[in-house]
Amino acid sequence: MKIALLGYGKMGKTIERIAVERGHSITARIGRQDDTVENIKGADVVIEFTSPESVLDNLFKVIPAGIPIVCGTTGWNEYLTEIEELVKKSQGSMVHASNFSLGVNLFFELNKKLAQMMQSFPEYEVSMQEIHHTEKKDAPSGTAITLFEGISEKLGKEKWHLGTQSEEDSIAIDAVREEDVKGTHSVAYKNDIDSIEIIHKANTRDGFALGSVIAAEWIVNKKGIFTMKDVLGL
Incomplete structure (x- = not known):
C-alpha cells in the first residue's frame, strides 16, 4: 500500500517506520521544506497528524481528491458535522479518532x-x-x-x-x-x-502510530466516515 504522510514530525517519522515494517511504502512526507499537499497524488491512503491550525485545510483538500484519509489531529470537533457532510458529498472515506492507540x-x-x-x-x-x-x-x-x-x-x-x-x-x-x-x-x-x-x-508513540497504520489498512475500498471503534470492531 502507498501511504502519504501529512505531517512529518516525531509522529510522522514513527508512522513511517511502522508502515515500512508492515510492508508499505511512503510516497510523500508533507511537512518537510518544499513539500505540498498536491504531492499526495498517487497514494492509496493519507495519514494526517498535523495541528489544529492546519487540519481543516488539509481535510478540505484531501477528501474531495478521493483519497481515503486517516486523521489523528485533535482540537477541531466543532467542525465534525461539516467534515461529515464533505465526506458524504465527495463519496469519500475517512477514519478520525481522538486517539489511535x-x-x-x-x-x-x-x-x-x-x-x-x-x-x-x-x-x-x-x-x-x-x-x-x-x-x-x-x-x-x-x-x-x-x-x-x-x-x-x-x-x-x-x-x-x-x-x-x-x-x-x-x-x-x-x-x-x-x-x-x-x-x-x-x-x-x-x-x-x-x-x-x-x-x-503511553510509554512510546508506537501505539498511536500502529493504530493509524491499521486504520489505513482497514479504510481502503470503504466509503464513509468511521472511528477506531469501527476499525477494531468494539
Missing part, C-alpha cells in the same frame, strides 16, 4: 463500563486528569474529551471544566503539560472513604 480505545470502553457501574453510587465524585508534552496545543486533550463523553453518557454529567475545582454537574479535567510525556490519562472516583482510579499511560 489500541490500548486507549480499550480504555475508552472500560471507562464507559466503570461509569455505568458507578451510576448507583452518587457519593463518589468523578474527576479526570491528562498529562502531555509541552508542545501539545489543545487542552484538554481530544482523548480526555472522548473519555468525558463516555462518562457523560452514563452519569448524566453534561459539562466539563478545566482545573481541579469541583463544580456542580460538571466534571473537572486537570490538563498538565510536562517535558517528554507521551500521554497519560486517568479517571478517578473518590469519596471520604476510598477512591477508584483507572489509568492509561
Whole structure:
C-alpha cells in the first residue's frame, strides 16, 4: 500500500517506520521544506497528524481528491458535522479518532463500563486528569474529551471544566503539560472513604502510530466516515 504522510514530525517519522515494517511504502512526507499537499497524488491512503491550525485545510483538500484519509489531529470537533457532510458529498472515506492507540480505545470502553457501574453510587465524585508534552496545543486533550463523553453518557454529567475545582454537574479535567510525556490519562472516583482510579499511560508513540497504520489498512475500498471503534470492531 502507498501511504502519504501529512505531517512529518516525531509522529510522522514513527508512522513511517511502522508502515515500512508492515510492508508499505511512503510516497510523500508533507511537512518537510518544499513539500505540498498536491504531492499526495498517487497514494492509496493519507495519514494526517498535523495541528489544529492546519487540519481543516488539509481535510478540505484531501477528501474531495478521493483519497481515503486517516486523521489523528485533535482540537477541531466543532467542525465534525461539516467534515461529515464533505465526506458524504465527495463519496469519500475517512477514519478520525481522538486517539489511535489500541490500548486507549480499550480504555475508552472500560471507562464507559466503570461509569455505568458507578451510576448507583452518587457519593463518589468523578474527576479526570491528562498529562502531555509541552508542545501539545489543545487542552484538554481530544482523548480526555472522548473519555468525558463516555462518562457523560452514563452519569448524566453534561459539562466539563478545566482545573481541579469541583463544580456542580460538571466534571473537572486537570490538563498538565510536562517535558517528554507521551500521554497519560486517568479517571478517578473518590469519596471520604476510598477512591477508584483507572489509568492509561503511553510509554512510546508506537501505539498511536500502529493504530493509524491499521486504520489505513482497514479504510481502503470503504466509503464513509468511521472511528477506531469501527476499525477494531468494539
